[in-house]
Amino acid sequence: MAVSVTAPAGFRAGGAWIGIKAGGALDAAFVGSADGEPVVAAAVFATTDSPAAPIEVSRAHLAGSGRRVRGVVLTSGNANAATGEAGRAAARRLLEAAAHAFGGRAEDYLIAQTGLIGISFPIDAALAGFGALTASVGVDERSAETAARAIMTTDTHPKTALVEGDGFRVGGLAKGAAMIAPQMATMLAVITTDAAVEAERLDAALRAAVETTFNRITIDGCSSTNDTVVALASGRGRSPGEEFEEAVREVCAQLAHQIVADAEGGSRVGVVRVLEARDEDEALLIARQIANSLLVKASLLGGDPYWGRVLAEVGAARRGVDPSGVRIWYQGMLVAEGGLEARGGWSANEHEELTRRMAQPEVDLAVALGRGSASATVLTSDIGHGYLEENRRTS
Amino acid sequence: MAVSVTAPAGFRAGGAWIGIKAGGALDAAFVGSADGEPVVAAAVFATTDSPAAPIEVSRAHLAGSGRRVRGVVLTSGNANAATGEAGRAAARRLLEAAAHAFGGRAEDYLIAQTGLIGISFPIDAALAGFGALTASVGVDERSAETAARAIMTTDTHPKTALVEGDGFRVGGLAKGAAMIAPQMATMLAVITTDAAVEAERLDAALRAAVETTFNRITIDGCSSTNDTVVALASGRGRSPGEEFEEAVREVCAQLAHQIVADAEGGSRVGVVRVLEARDEDEALLIARQIANSLLVKASLLGGDPYWGRVLAEVGAARRGVDPSGVRIWYQGMLVAEGGLEARGGWSANEHEELTRRMAQPEVDLAVALGRGSASATVLTSDIGHGYLEENRRTS
Numbered sequence: 001m002a003v004s005v006t007a008p009a010g011f012r013a014g015g016a017w018i019g020i021k022a023g024g025a026l027d028a029a030f031v032g033s034a035d036g037e038p039v040v041a042a043a044v045f046a047t048t049d050s051p052a053a054p055i056e057v058s059r060a061h062l063a064g065s066g067r068r069v070r071g072v073v074l075t076s077g078n079a080n081a082a083t084g085e086a087g088r089a090a091a092r093r094l095l096e097a098a099a100h101a102f103g104g105r106a107e108d109y110l111i112a113q114t115g116l117i118g119i120s121f122p123i124d125a126a127l128a129g130f131g132a133l134t135a136s137v138g139v140d141e142r143s144a145e146t147a148a149r150a151i152m153t154t155d156t157h158p159k160t161a162l163v164e165g166d167g168f169r170v171g172g173l174a175k176g177a178a179m180i181a182p183q184m185a186t187m188l189a190v191i192t193t194d195a196a197v198e199a200e201r202l203d204a205a206l207r208a209a210v211e212t213t214f215n216r217i218t219i220d221g222c223s224s225t226n227d228t229v230v231a232l233a234s235g236r237g238r239s240p241g242e243e244f245e246e247a248v249r250e251v252c253a254q255l256a257h258q259i260v261a262d263a264e265g266g267s268r269v270g271v272v273r274v275l276e277a278r279d280e281d282e283a284l285l286i287a288r289q290i291a292n293s294l295l296v297k298a299s300l301l302g303g304d305p306y307w308g309r310v311l312a313e314v315g316a317a318r319r320g321v322d323p324s325g326v327r328i329w330y331q332g333m334l335v336a337e338g339g340l341e342a343r344g345g346w347s348a349n350e351h352e353e354l355t356r357r358m359a360q361p362e363v364d365l366a367v368a369l370g371r372g373s374a375s376a377t378v379l380t381s382d383i384g385h386g387y388l389e390e391n392r393r394t395s
Numbered sequence: 396m397a398v399s400v401t402a403p404a405g406f407r408a409g410g411a412w413i414g415i416k417a418g419g420a421l422d423a424a425f426v427g428s429a430d431g432e433p434v435v436a437a438a439v440f441a442t443t444d445s446p447a448a449p450i451e452v453s454r455a456h457l458a459g460s461g462r463r464v465r466g467v468v469l470t471s472g473n474a475n476a477a478t479g480e481a482g483r484a485a486a487r488r489l490l491e492a493a494a495h496a497f498g499g500r501a502e503d504y505l506i507a508q509t510g511l512i513g514i515s516f517p518i519d520a521a522l523a524g525f526g527a528l529t530a531s532v533g534v535d536e537r538s539a540e541t542a543a544r545a546i547m548t549t550d551t552h553p554k555t556a557l558v559e560g561d562g563f564r565v566g567g568l569a570k571g572a573a574m575i576a577p578q579m580a581t582m583l584a585v586i587t588t589d590a591a592v593e594a595e596r597l598d599a600a601l602r603a604a605v606e607t608t609f610n611r612i613t614i615d616g617c618s619s620t621n622d623t624v625v626a627l628a629s630g631r632g633r634s635p636g637e638e639f640e641e642a643v644r645e646v647c648a649q650l651a652h653q654i655v656a657d658a659e660g661g662s663r664v665g666v667v668r669v670l671e672a673r674d675e676d677e678a679l680l681i682a683r684q685i686a687n688s689l690l691v692k693a694s695l696l697g698g699d700p701y702w703g704r705v706l707a708e709v710g711a712a713r714r715g716v717d718p719s720g721v722r723i724w725y726q727g728m729l730v731a732e733g734g735l736e737a738r739g740g741w742s743a744n745e746h747e748e749l750t751r752r753m754a755q756p757e758v759d760l761a762v763a764l765g766r767g768s769a770s771a772t773v774l775t776s777d778i779g780h781g782y783l784e785e786n787r788r789t790s
Contacts, residue, residue: 050710050718050734082706082718084735117703118736225707294689294778295786302787308512311477312620315445323445323477339445340479341513383689385780391690392697 004160006144008169008194010034010234014137015150018129020115020122021077026150028126028133031173031190031232032071036103039234041069042203043110044210046227052081053121055228057091058110067199070108072190072230073098073133074151075115075126076175081225082118090123097127101134112188112228114153114175148173151188154264161254163247168195168237170244172251176219176259187214189229189255194237195244205248206231213252216284217379218291219263260379261361265386268361270300275368275375282319283369283376289317290367291380300382303358305330310367311339325370331357332364399555401539403564403589405429405629409532410545413524415510415517416472421545423521423528426568426585426627427466431498434629436464437598438505439605441622447476448516450623452486453505462594465503467585467625468493468528469546470510470521471570476620477513485518492522496529507583507623509548509570543568546583549659556649558642563590563632565639567646571614571654582609584624584650589632590639600643601626608647611679612774613686614658655774656756660781664757665695670770671763677714678764678771684712685762686775695777698753700725705762706734720765726752727759 005013013031020027033039043062045055062069073094080087091113095106102109113121136146148158152175159174174189191206210229231248240247260269272291277283290296290313299306307328314321323339333354334342346354357363400408408426415422428434438457440450457464468489475482486508490501497504508516531541543553547570554569569584586601605624626643635642655664667686672678685691685708694701702723709716718734728749729737741749752758 047713048707048710049713049716050706079703082703082731082734082736084719084733117707118701118731119703120736120739225703225710294782298783298786299788301783304788306513306788308474308477308514308620311445312443312512315443315620318442318444321444324479336477336513338479339477341477341515344515383778383783385783387689388693388696388778388780388783391693393699393701 003141003162004144004148004171004173005031005190005192006139006141007162007171008192008234009236010039010194011192011232012137012139013144013147014133015146016132016136018133019125020075026146027075027077029074029147029150030071030098030133030137031147031192032102033234034139036070038065038068038070038108039232040197040199040202041067041110042199042206042231044207044229046225048225050082050225052079052113052225053083053087053091054080054111054113054226057088057095058112058228061107061110064107069110069232070104071098071102072110072112074112074188074190076151076153078113078115078119078121079117079226080113080121083121087121090121093123094126097130101130110230112230114151114188114226117225144173151175155262157262159255159258159262161251163250165195165240165243165247168193168240168244170247170251172255174255174259176262187227187259191229191231191248191251194234196235196237196239197233197244202231202233205245208245209249209252213249213256216377217256217260218288219260219266219381257379260381263381264391265384265389266381267384268300268363268382270380270382271362271364272378272380273364273366273375275366276372277369277374278372280374280376283374286314286317286319286369287376287378289313291378294383297380297383300363301384305335305354305358307336310365311336314367321369321371327368327370329366330354330363331360333357398536398557399539399543399566399568400426400585400587401534401536402557402566403587403629404631405434405589406587406627407532407534408539408542409528410541411527411531413528414520415470421541422470422472424469424542424545425466425493425528425532426542426587427497428629429534431465433460433463433465433499433503434627435592435594435597436462436505437594437601437626439601439624441620443620445477445620447474447508447620448478448482448486449475449506449508450621451483452490453507453623456502456505459502464505464627465499466493466497467505467507469507469583469585471546471548473508473510473514473516474512474621475508475516478516482516485516488518489521492525496525505625507625509546509583509621512620539568546570550657552657554650554653554657556646558645560590560635560638560642563588563635563639565642565646567650569650569654571657582622582654586624586626586643586646589629591630591632591634592628592639597626597628600640603640604644604647608644608651611772612651612655613683614655614661614776652774655776658776659786660779660784661776662779663695663777665775665777666757666759667773667775668759668761668770669764670761671765671767672769673767675769675771678769681709681712681714681764682771682773684708686773689778692775692778695758696779700730700749700753702731705760706731709762716764716766722763722765724761725749725758726755728752
């Protein structure tokens with residue numbers, strides 16, 4: 001796997017079992033500055049009226065620290081959401097343990113948590129086991145990989161990315177699986193960079209990157225209580241040019257793609273591209289309408305280019321699009337134009353070719369609205385039987 | 396089964412195979428005035444930018460006829476949607492055949508069609524077989540039942556309803572199964588009444604009834620290109636009091652419930668009731684957010700009272716609801732309050748009782764927001780493996 005958050009200079013990471021998950025599976029990670037001193041930080045949180053305790057605590061700490069933190073604690077197995085004041089106290093106590101281990105005050109740390117909602121967080125067990133997390137932390141590749149593994153819930157593999165710029169690097173790790181939808185994509189991620197950037201620039205780069213990456217993926221259309229993306233900049237490298245913003249976007253894009261490709265019970269990624277819209281907002285709205293359609297997802301499961309459902313969603317979006325101006329391609333093959341089946345149907349050879357292309361693990365679905373030049377892309381996944389099995393029970 | 400559209404005085408109905416579906420399954424129905432003369436009519440159609448041909452034709456005919464029609468032709472197996480001018484011509488030719496058989500002009504008839512989208516409607520076969528539909532029409536109960544069966548697609552049983560008022564009756568038939576979501580509930584329905592009402596009153600009664608019944612059910616959150624509800628009033632009975640509007644609403648409510656209970660691949664109905672909202676709009680918006688959640692539907696499939704997902708959706712609705720004021724009940728048992736698990740959890744006996752109640756075919760999910768006195772109810776279904784199998788392929 002690619003090295004990730006420890007590849008940029010000035011970071012360390014680790015992962016361990018601290019007692020949240022039954023059975024000893026990795027359930028806690030740490031990503032922070034290598035020397036224990038504060039670094040520039042930015043974060044984007046879930047837009048929800050029901051934020052989990054870690055979001056409330058992290059938001060307060062980020063504001064209180066002047067956007068300079070020493071590290072991030074991440075846990076999996078219990079979201080610490082809908083847990084009230086006890087949950088917030090538990091989050092703060094975990095950060096007190098981090099401060100005790102890595103230096104500074106609890107307020108110098110952020111926290112991100114993922115897992116089941118509405119179940120008391122087992123803080124006593126986690127504190128008793130916290131030493132294992134402390135001991136796991138290192139600046140090597142293996143430590144970063146362990147951190148990426150430790151934040152997984154129903155993910156089947158860890159998600160990491162690395163982009164090298166001119167004199168700086170941007171690394172990242174993430175977890176996803178389900179409850180993935182804008183705004184924002186439900187997930188946890190940590191981005192690290194050794195670029196010398198101020199808090200304002202890091203914040204702006206992160207927000208712009210999230211908008212066109214994590215916020216443009218959907219698995220089940222459900223939003224979470226815990227979404228958190230944190231970026232840390234050590235300043236050990238040079239002050240970068242515009243390529244910095246692109247590098248941050250690229251790391252986020254790679255992680256976003258990995259999240260959709262590892263969707264709970266999913267087997268296929270759908271790249272929904274809406275073209276020839278009046279403006280980007282329109283393109284994005286219609287792309288999301290299509291990407292969130294359960295019928296489109298079911299077609300994706302079956303590898304079936306059922307463009308009628310796509311056209312139905314364009315109409316359901318109620319943007320006043322004239323169906324007779326719409327063209328639809330699956331995997332580069334034009335299947336509908338003028339609101340009708342393209343060319344009146346397929347030859348046997350063409351049908352065979354389309355079936356072959358639809359069997360790929362990634363399917364490109366392009367929809368041209370014929371009324372402008374704006375476009376937007378949303379990544380989606382099919383909904384498979386595994387999703388239903390994974391989510392029919394709380395655990 | 397209950398008698399339906401022929402129970403009110405002055406109506407006849409029928410159903411037959413006219414050649415749309417392969418294999419000879421019933422695929423066409425007719426509901427019209429018993430004497431062939433025009434009766435008062437009203438209709439509500441799908442709100443979409445991609446209306447199917449039958450909606451375009453029916454809309455024009457209803458307006459052109461001064462809201463008096465002789466009958467409705469309904470077909471199943473092919474939606475005649477995304478079929479362009481050829482589709483509109485096919486719809487008009489079917490109504491010409493109806494006029495030839497039952498009297499008057501094509502413009503005196505409405506048409507509603509359901510089935511696959513984007514496939515040329517087999518008009519020549521349907522016209523050749525139309526005589527079978529003509530021959531099937533009668534004023535008896537059996538004819539109404541046959542009509543209800545003939546509009547089914549993936550429905551597992553016909554849907555009918557009848558309410559008796561003081562000196563009048565209201566009957567109805569409907570089809571549903573999937574692509575059921577506001578606005579409006581995706582489906583076809585015909586309501587008949589012998590009440591003596593003017594077109595304006597019939598229209599107002601129908602619109603009000605649709606708003607609180609068909610528009611408050613969801614199966615997969617997908618909207619269709621073909622939704623149509625038609626109401627016909629023969630005027631043979633008396634001029635009714637306010638109970639007329641309630642009778643129309645009751646017939647629509649019964650049909651709506653039957654549609655959700657027969658959801659494609661579904662096994663359980665969820666009655667999502669949002670209480671103590673600031674106003675009805677807020678209650679309805681949050682009820683829909685919960686009812687459309689794939690994770691809530693997956694919980695319903697598993698009979699799992701996972702209230703954390705419900706609270707997450709309340710937050711995702713972004714109405715500014717304070718989670719600490721929210722209480723949640725599954726099947727009358729309080730599972731969450733103050734944003735936390737109620738009473739800190741369940742005794743073994745309580746857990747057993749809740750599990751037993753969750754196994755019922757209909758589950759009541761009540762969510763009190765604690766900030767007002769308005770409420771709204773939305774009916775939903777679980778999403779089961781059968782839904783995925785039904786919808787992974789075009790046919």
